[in-house]
Amino acid sequence: MRVITVAGPPSVGKTAVVLKTAAHLAAAGLRVGVVKFDSLSTQDDAAYARAGLDVSVGLAGNVCPDHFFVSNIDDCLTWARARGHDTLVAESAGLCNRCAPHIKGALAICVVDTLSGIHTPRKIGPMLKLADVVVITKGDIVSQAEREVFAFNVRKANPRAVVVAFNGITGQGAGELAFHMAQAAGFETLEGQHLRYPMPSAVCPYCVGETAIGEDHQRGNVRKMAFAGDGS
């Protein structure tokens, strides 16, 4: 089973990227199953179903989405095998920039959009820095110069990634991404495999439902900000 993780900030066009590319993979004879991870709700499963793709949804709810992902990804592989697929695409939304769902050895794709600003590649953490392929969307509405600067900043943040320009509306770039996806490594199981980047060690009362603000409630792993000037 080819395993491919697709991650990126909200609303960059991850689903459009997967949909357009899956069409190319299907045409090449691959049997693609998609698992959509999200935090609270998603309508993307309907979009996948409309495109004739087999899809399953995982909602993290009140659990950290990254923890939810890692606790379920091997079950996703089992699901995909049971459904007769040979390629599993795990699309994760709702992750914070601190983490990444990327797994050692499995093709890791990060989707970012040019509209988010030319400095964004620097702000996204391991999700982009540890990806094998960085897909850049929405280039059709910004200038060529901004596209080039953005792509340059992506390469600076992650020099070893392949950069793919993608138009989620026309599907421009899908052929190229499909070429990379078709070469993704296969796994019998993900049991014993490792994430490329460790999860945060922060466990504090707010992780488990605390809502009150104030010193008394800040226990466990707490870090305080340093302020500019005399504002402290």
Added chain:
Amino acid sequence: MTPEDTATLAAAKLASLTILGGRDKGGALETLDLTLRPGDVVCVVGPTGSGKSRLLADIECLAQADTPSGRRILVDGAPPDARRRWATVGKLVAQLSQNMNFVVDLPVAEFVAMHADCRMVADGDRVVADVIACANALAGERFHADVSLTQLSGGQTRALMIADTALLSASPVVLIDEIENAGIDRKRALDLLVSQDKITLVSTHDPILALLGHRRIVVANGSVADVIETSAEETESRAHLERIDAVLMALRQHVRGGGRIEALPAAFSTFASAMATDEPFPWTR
């Protein structure tokens, strides 16, 4: 040097791009073997939905009979292998369209300098000054290096995009989707791209812009129906059309300034009545 760098260098030194025919929307063979070389300006014309965008997209992804058109694109006379194809794509073609805007909120000079940095240009300050001077030569109204990108007018934005693409983009091929006929000197814009040895393709419905190309590709029903060399007669026609156009542009300025249009040059009424007859237009005969 990484394979990507090698591909960039190779792309920058592109000697020719050849488009080989595929099939039209009905599956009929497309007869096409067209080679484009640096300095060529080729316009792409055809009704909406005829396949102009498909043709440009085929070039952009260096199609190898794997797009709906079935076309193949040769680089320097040979098909690129898969690795090189995907390493080259994205660096081969720069794109400009009317839908594109500057979204970064920086002064013009600062942003162009940032772009120059990416290209690791040796003499950055000079190149930035050149880009801004070129853009100002193309734009109707001048702008200052310190103005914010997001405050440029439509014409100034397009002029800066073209000047920056010509002088700072590594891509040897430039795809342009229409250049609006306001606030920019289109002939000069194309001349600038030619002077930088770009292969320029312009998708357009505008007769003057179409005649500014050395050749034009006519697209119909998903395939190239004809490739027309711009003749001496057509270039002469363009000169006439440009004069009519200049009058309309002057009128436009006049309306903008709050003027009335109660009196037109006498030649206009003669022209208008000549055009109002039931006679077919000369080009339909």
